[in-house]
Amino acid sequence: MELCGRDPACLVARVDRTGADFSLHDTGPRRDAGHVEGDARWPVHRTASADWSERHFRLKVENTWEHTAGEIARALETAFEETGADPAVLAGDPRERQAVHARLPEAVRAVTVTSDHGGRAPGSDSVPLERDVDRARREHLSRRTEEALDGFRAGRVGTDRPTDAVEGVPALVEAAREHRIGTLLLRPGGSDLHREVRVGATPDRIAERRTDAQYLGESEPVSARADGALLRSAAATAADVLVLPPADAEDADTEELPVGGLGALLRWSYEQP
Structure with a gap:
C-alpha cells in the first residue's frame, strides 16, 4: 500500500563514476537503502593525451562510465520498488547522474529529479541537498494530489x-x-x-x-x-x-x-x- 500523506518518502541516490549510495528520507532519521559498485576491473579516469593508445584508453573509460550508469539505474529501480518511495533525487557527479537518469524506466524517471548538491564522498552531505529533497517531496505530493482530484472529478x-x-x-x-x-x-x-x-x-x-x-x-x-x-x-x-x-x-x-x-x-x- 502506498501511503501518500503529508510527508512522502524520497529515495536519494548519491552517484559517482564508480557507483552509488542510496538512502530513504521521510519524517524520521535518514535510512540506508543499499549501494551499488561498478566493475572495478575497468578504468574510470581519462587522460588528456592525443596519442592513439591514450584515445583507446579514454574510450574504455567512456564505456566504463556508461556501464556503471546502467548498473546504477537498475539498482535504483530495485531500491525504489523495495522501499516504496514516492519521488527520487539523483545527486553527485553531474555527468553520471544525467546518464543514470536517462537509463531509468519511464515510470521511475517521471518522478526522479536531479540535484547539484551532495555526493558520495565523506562529508559531502549538505543543507542545500536536503532542501532539494524537501522540495521534491512537496512537489510530488502536490502533483499526486492534483492528479487524484482530477480523476475523482472526472469519474x-x-x-x-x-x-x-x-x-x-x-x-x-x-x-x-x-x-x-x-x-x-x-x-x-x-x-x-x-x-x-x-x-x-x-x-x-x-x-x-x-x-x-x-x-x-x-x-x-x-x-x-x-x-x-x-x-x-x-x-x-x-x-x-x-x-x-x-x-x-x-x-x-x-x-x-x-x-x-x-x-x-x-x-x-x-x-x-
Missing part, C-alpha cells in the same frame, strides 16, 4: 460513462466489500471520517448498519470509525491511500472534495443504469 456519478469514483460512506463501504477501491482519498476534518460503521473479523466485512453486518455473516459486528475501517480495508487489498490537505476555510469558492472527507478512485466500476 464521479453524473458522467455518461461507468462511475470510476465514489464518495460518501454507503458507496465506499460497498466498494470496500468488493475490493474495488484503488485509491482511498481522506481529507482531515471531513464529517464522514467519524461516521460509525460496523466491522467483522476480516477487512472486507464492513457495513453501514449492524443489521447489514449480520447479513454478511457476522453475528457480533463491532463499531468502528469509517476512516479507520476503510484504511484497514485499503491495507488488506493493497490500495493506495492519499491524505488530502484540509479544506481552506478562508476560501469560500474552494470546492471541498470529496464531500464529507472520504472518497475513492475505483479499480473497476459498474455500468450506470
Whole structure:
C-alpha cells in the first residue's frame, strides 16, 4: 500500500563514476537503502593525451562510465520498488547522474529529479541537498494530489460513462466489500471520517448498519470509525491511500472534495443504469 500523506518518502541516490549510495528520507532519521559498485576491473579516469593508445584508453573509460550508469539505474529501480518511495533525487557527479537518469524506466524517471548538491564522498552531505529533497517531496505530493482530484472529478456519478469514483460512506463501504477501491482519498476534518460503521473479523466485512453486518455473516459486528475501517480495508487489498490537505476555510469558492472527507478512485466500476 502506498501511503501518500503529508510527508512522502524520497529515495536519494548519491552517484559517482564508480557507483552509488542510496538512502530513504521521510519524517524520521535518514535510512540506508543499499549501494551499488561498478566493475572495478575497468578504468574510470581519462587522460588528456592525443596519442592513439591514450584515445583507446579514454574510450574504455567512456564505456566504463556508461556501464556503471546502467548498473546504477537498475539498482535504483530495485531500491525504489523495495522501499516504496514516492519521488527520487539523483545527486553527485553531474555527468553520471544525467546518464543514470536517462537509463531509468519511464515510470521511475517521471518522478526522479536531479540535484547539484551532495555526493558520495565523506562529508559531502549538505543543507542545500536536503532542501532539494524537501522540495521534491512537496512537489510530488502536490502533483499526486492534483492528479487524484482530477480523476475523482472526472469519474464521479453524473458522467455518461461507468462511475470510476465514489464518495460518501454507503458507496465506499460497498466498494470496500468488493475490493474495488484503488485509491482511498481522506481529507482531515471531513464529517464522514467519524461516521460509525460496523466491522467483522476480516477487512472486507464492513457495513453501514449492524443489521447489514449480520447479513454478511457476522453475528457480533463491532463499531468502528469509517476512516479507520476503510484504511484497514485499503491495507488488506493493497490500495493506495492519499491524505488530502484540509479544506481552506478562508476560501469560500474552494470546492471541498470529496464531500464529507472520504472518497475513492475505483479499480473497476459498474455500468450506470
